[in-house]
Amino acid sequence: MLAVDVKKQLGAFSLGVRFQAAQGATALFGTSGAGKTSVVNMIAGLLAPDRGVITLDHMVLFDAGSNIDLPPHRRRVGYVFQEGRLFPHLSVRQNLDYGRRMSGHKRDADEFDRIAALLDIGHLLDRRPGKLSGGERQRVAVGRALLMRPRLLLLDEPLASLDDGHKREILPYLVRLRDEAKIPIVYVSHTPAEVRRIATTMVRLDDGRVTAIGGLELLNEAKADNLD
């Protein structure tokens, strides 16, 4: 269970967000500029809130009151970025293995093969990221985040940089991931169709504020349909 209650002033933009995410996929839904990426960056530890608390299961990731701010490398929060951010100097295999190596876990071939099969990237292992298509790159990025054995997975518009064909290609993998992973997933998107496929819960963000929390029925409201 992830619990977020944070405030942050970013220039003239003020962000104040409070929500929880349990197992399954929670969509952070809103127009661009609503503060979605800032929120996931705060959960990952890449951006420090001014005030508030972030907890994951029973662990405090951030607490302004008691001066706790766990650095990103100690949070075990998997993060799939919009642009993938694969390491260009490493092969796909080395990219996938990076999280395990950095945290000093033992090699687990079964886990590696399972996730490579789940995302269908087994045939790409010896390539460099520069030679992958957009869809392949994002699947590898998801695999890389999963193989660090995260306690929470953040997906920040993982399909935004892909054309429609590649979006359709990768969506089923994400649905499978949601059903098989036993950790909460926070899925950032501004596209109703994506949210409809993947999310089980929705947090709607408007101009730095949470305006609604609920199920997918929120998508049917007039305001949401105007998006995109």
Place this chain on the structure above:
Amino acid sequence: MFDLSAAEWTAVALSLRIAVVATSCALPLGIAIGWLLARKKFWGKTLVNGLVFLPLVLPPVVTGYLLLIWFGRRGPIGEVLYDYFGIVLSFRWTGAALSCGVMGFPLMVRPIRLALEAIDRRLEDAASTLGANPVLVFFTVTLPLAMPGIVAGVLLCFARALGEFGATITFVSNIPGETQTISALIYTMTQVPGGDAAAGRLVLVAIALSLIALIAAEWVARRAATRFHGD
């Protein structure tokens, strides 16, 4: 290939040794300074930047003279080095390595700094979310991505060290077998009657060494480029 005399071989070997030692000692410091200049804001940054690049714009003889004053046996730094560590730099090949390192240093720092500035910092963020602490991020992401700049810096510093003349001859003089490098020996040969042939041979050696260094650097840079963009 080259029919060199014993004295000429000595000068070639000495030049290579001095250039290798100067470049290897300068490298860790060059990466550290390049990183500081690229990534950190600190008081006196402009001054540090100026000091690093000063040898590039000063007349080499001035740099050599300053080294002589500071690092000579009676100099403020030279005295400490001698009294506490027994190290003598003036008129020794180690002093030549120091002056070559100082002269090559700005040429090394600049490409390293530019390469570090060009790195996509978001890759470092990604590495940290994957569990890498800041030291690991530096060695597994930052340094490999800066490698083309580091290679360029090493080459430029090495080439400068191999050919350095003005600062070196001022600081450590021109002693055969100790501080007489290829450049110093060429200079000597042009001053003695009948030295033209020897000077000519050494000029060819200098050209050959520089070409080899250039080709090696080109090869390493191309390999780095294919590693990044191909498979």
